[in-house]
Amino acid sequence: DTGVSQDPRHKITKRGQNVTFRCDPISEHNRLYWYRQTLGQGPEFLTYFQNEAQLEKSRLLSDRFSAERPKGSFSTLEIQRTEQGDSAMYLCASRGRSRGEETQYFGPGTRLLVL
């Protein structure tokens, strides 16, 4: 089993630009999560997909953020009109469908810097 992968690993952008991140979960994992981690803090939940359905969104996910998982496999997270406060590590995690599969496995993250 390959792990969760994320692309890009690093992104530097100017304020006002749009950025898109991709997450490929562990194959056969039907649950996918996005988290955001700012410096010195623990990760904070952004949104959750079960298959292709987005079932939960945090209040942190403003109108400038949108996430998709069109075929229930990979997911994208887009940030429109980036702001300096969006600078953070964006982490993706996946979790299996079977009973007893409790653990979320994380990808390496995408570090975003907004100048």
Place this chain on the structure above:
Amino acid sequence: AQKITQTQPGMFVQEKEAVTLDCTYDTSDPSYGLFWYKQPSSGEMIFLIYQGSYDQQNATEGRYSLNFQKARKSANLVISASQLGDSAMYFCAMREGLYNQGGKLIFGQGTELSVKP
């Protein structure tokens, strides 16, 4: 409200010694799960150990064990025989609810562990 508290911002331990990282939690849900993750400077969150709220015994995974005290709402991580490679941030996290619910994780602030040679 769901909450995870890690009161130790930083810890030092001598190589080959054991260390305990503290974690307390707050939830009103009878079904929950507790996790510990390790985050090296590279940024990836590495799963270490899991404890379910209904599990009767403390979880163990190699050098890691979870000291689960349900009445006190604590879930401390014990690392035995510390190694230099254990130097990292450690996060305690909680999942509320049953398996077939969303299962988002709530994280604590983390503890930075430094292992001295």
